[in-house]
Amino acid sequence: MHDREELAADLFHDPTSPRVWLELIFRTGPGKGKEWKRTLHLGNDEELDMRTDGFEQVSGDNCARVKLDTADQPKNAVNKIPREAFKSGKSSFSTAAGCAFKVDIKGGIIAEKSVLNVASQARWEVSCLKHGFDPDVAKAAGQPAK
Secondary structure, eight states: OOHHHHHHHHHSOSSOOHHHHHIIIIITSOOSSSEEEEEEEESEEEEEEEEEEEEEEETTEEEEEEEEEEOOOOTTOTTOOOGGGOEEEEEEEETTTTEEEEEEEEEEEEOOTTTTOOEEEEEEEEEOSOOSOOHHHHHHTTOOOO
């Protein structure tokens, strides 16, 4: 592998950092009104346009669905996000649990183009397959059952 490719690979951390997972789980929830903006750290700090997109059941819980897209940017924006780094997706947020049960965001992460001239595609997904206390899982982890 070439030095430049190794440097680029080192910029992208796998697995996804805890901060990104926490933002996916909690920051993608519904805002006030039909449309709102949120800044998430998905590789870079990025402002996303969000809007309500109906309801669905996930793992037996009623969830509000949210549509997410990279925010439209004015032509004179100082920190414009390159088109290849734009993100979009959907989130299903349970108001009872206070977090997202399902999030699917696709988009790119871009390294400093002036240094490495490298772009990378990424996808973040959060799914709640089961929630609540599971005694079998706790036993396997060595925790006392409640």
